[in-house]
Amino acid sequence: MMHRRDFIRTTAATALASRFAWLRADAALKSKAAAKGILYGSAGPITLLQDQAYQQAFIKECAILTPESELKWGTVHPGLNTYNFGPGDALLQWCQSNGIKMRGHTLAFWQSIPGWLQKTVNPSNARDLLTQHIQTVCGHYAGKLHSWDVVNEAIQPEDHNPDGIRNSVWQAAMGTDYIPLAFNVARQADPQALLVYNDFGVEYDFPGIDARRTAILNLISKLKSQNVPIQAFGLQAHLYGGSLQKLNAKLLAGFLKSISDMGLKILVTELDVQDKGLPADPNARDQAIAQSYSTFLNAVLQNTNVIVVETWGLSDKYSWLKNHAPRDDGQDVRTLPYDANYQPKSAVYQAIAQAFDAAPPRTV
Numbered sequence: 001m002m003h004r005r006d007f008i009r010t011t012a013a014t015a016l017a018s019r020f021a022w023l024r025a026d027a028a029l030k031s032k033a034a035a036k037g038i039l040y041g042s043a044g045p046i047t048l049l050q051d052q053a054y055q056q057a058f059i060k061e062c063a064i065l066t067p068e069s070e071l072k073w074g075t076v077h078p079g080l081n082t083y084n085f086g087p088g089d090a091l092l093q094w095c096q097s098n099g100i101k102m103r104g105h106t107l108a109f110w111q112s113i114p115g116w117l118q119k120t121v122n123p124s125n126a127r128d129l130l131t132q133h134i135q136t137v138c139g140h141y142a143g144k145l146h147s148w149d150v151v152n153e154a155i156q157p158e159d160h161n162p163d164g165i166r167n168s169v170w171q172a173a174m175g176t177d178y179i180p181l182a183f184n185v186a187r188q189a190d191p192q193a194l195l196v197y198n199d200f201g202v203e204y205d206f207p208g209i210d211a212r213r214t215a216i217l218n219l220i221s222k223l224k225s226q227n228v229p230i231q232a233f234g235l236q237a238h239l240y241g242g243s244l245q246k247l248n249a250k251l252l253a254g255f256l257k258s259i260s261d262m263g264l265k266i267l268v269t270e271l272d273v274q275d276k277g278l279p280a281d282p283n284a285r286d287q288a289i290a291q292s293y294s295t296f297l298n299a300v301l302q303n304t305n306v307i308v309v310e311t312w313g314l315s316d317k318y319s320w321l322k323n324h325a326p327r328d329d330g331q332d333v334r335t336l337p338y339d340a341n342y343q344p345k346s347a348v349y350q351a352i353a354q355a356f357d358a359a360p361p362r363t364v
Contacts, residue, residue, distance in 0.1 A: 029337065029349075030063040032356035037363050038307060039064045039101065039146075040356070042314040043270065046070055046087045049094055053342045058314055061337070064101040064146060066269065066310055067091050068320075071104050072112035077133055080116055085140055092144060103310075104141060104148035105269075106198065107134050108182040110168035111153075118169065126173035131185050138189035147194035147267065147308075149234055150186045151179050155199055155219065157211040163222070164215030179219070180228045187229040197223075198234030198269055202255055203296065204246045213255050224262055233259045235300070236270040238312070239292045241285075241335075242277040247292065249299035260305035267308035268300060272335045274325045283347075285334050290351035297355035304362035311352075316340045
């Protein structure tokens with residue numbers, strides 16, 4: 001007969017095991033996603049290679065990685081005739097050694113423009129400069145990457161350019177022609193990688209968001225009509241934890257349906273949730289963050305053309321929001337599935353896992 005204290009110990013152990021069952025290896029986010037034909041992953045900075053604890057968490061959870069800055073112009077092309085592939089190559093080698101796919105980010109972008117390019121580019125040489133860059137960088141990684149964010153954040157209706165195109169060195173020198181050029185050159189340089197247009201700011205009922213959604217859809221439609229080899233849309237999904245009531249799941253689902261109806265795959269490329277303005281209490285904050293993840297993912301993953309979900313970082317230790325959107329109370333941000341000590345945050349982690357469980361299956 002079991003003594004009362006043994007019964008209490010057994011019951012407590014069972015409860016504890018049940019409570020943390022979601023941490024089993026077979027419950028990893030990449031496994032949950034893979035069961036539905038989705039790749040789950042994260043952005044990964046070069047500092048990942050110097051952090052063993054982060055590597056272990058990344059290998060457990062992630063099937064795909066996006067370098068945060070290692071393949072942007074400012075890092076990979078620091079001089080007119082100088083390319084620096086060291087950081088990107090190191091991340092690729094690590095990914096290949098651990099069975100993780102890698103994405104390319106990004107070939108044509110309005111930011112991360114090196115000083116030499118700002119001083120050099122003009123309407124007479126812009127086409128050649130952009131073409132050479134894409135041929136060299138995309139060609140260097142040809143056949144090795146899952147996908148490329150070919151053009152990043154080209155839409156900004158507030159700049160009042162035709163078609164809602166953002167002001168940039170490329171728009172100033174070439175107009176909208178730089179966008180199809182980038183995709184065509186990327187396809188020639190790498191016939192295998194999935195070619196993606198990547199942008200942000202389409203999830204909420206904020207002023208001006210309708211214009212952004214319309215401009216993005218018009219851009220994609222125009223590129224398709226010109227037989228430009230655009231294959232996917234990258235939805236950045238930088239969310240706001242304090243604006244859940246403005247997160248319009250039905251409208252977002254309709255926007256993504258318009259994209260998938262044009263034959264494009266969809267990648268969630270930079271998902272995170274700002275905690276600025278949320279309660280100081282970590283548990284209350286995590287619950288609020290989890291609600292945003294849940295609402296967003298449950299809407300998005302119903303579209304079976306969504307084949308990738310990447311958070312913009314796995315651990316809060318390396319979140320860009322530490323500097324971009326720090327909390328007013330000085331506390332560390334809590335925006336990602338793992339906290340700064342590489343511990344999964346139950347509410348956030350489970351919200352993402354349960355969204356994968358609820359998603360309809362698809363094929364990659």
